[in-house]
Amino acid sequence: MFDPELKYCPKCNEEYMLTAEQCAECCLTLLTGTEMVNFHAGGRDARKGALSEDDDLVTVHKGAIADLKHIEGLCEQENIGTAIVSQSGGCGSG
Numbered sequence: 702m703f704d705p706e707l708k709y710c711p712k713c714n715e716e717y718m719l720t721a722e723q724c725a726e727c728c729l730t731l732l733t734g735t736e737m738v739n740f741h742a743g744g745r746d747a748r749k750g751a752l753s754e755d756d757d758l759v760t761v762h763k764g765a766i767a768d769l770k771h772i773e774g775l776c777e778q779e780n781i782g783t784a785i786v787s788q789s790g791g792c793g794s795g
């Protein structure tokens with residue numbers, strides 16, 4: 702796997718010394734071996750559960766609030782940020 706004492710290009714996986722900053726081929730910022738492990742793990746461990754403004758929101762389910770709460774719980778187990786939005790207008794029943 703990846704050596705935490707080395708750096709790697711996230712694109713071409715070329716190995717570099719820790720002192721290197723960029724891949725000479727791709728001009729990408731190098732990641733340490735530890736970061737590469739997280740990168741290839743799908744970023745799940747590094748991912749924050751909370752939503753940010755940069756997140757693309759997708760509608761997963763529409764239905765009764767009890768169902769949505771259940772799905773929200775499942776998503777939280779997977780570190781997926783969720784937002785329950787009421788389409789009936791107003792501020793919701795909070």
Ligand SMILES: [Zn+2]
Nearest residue numbers: 710713724727
């Ligand atoms: Zn590269």
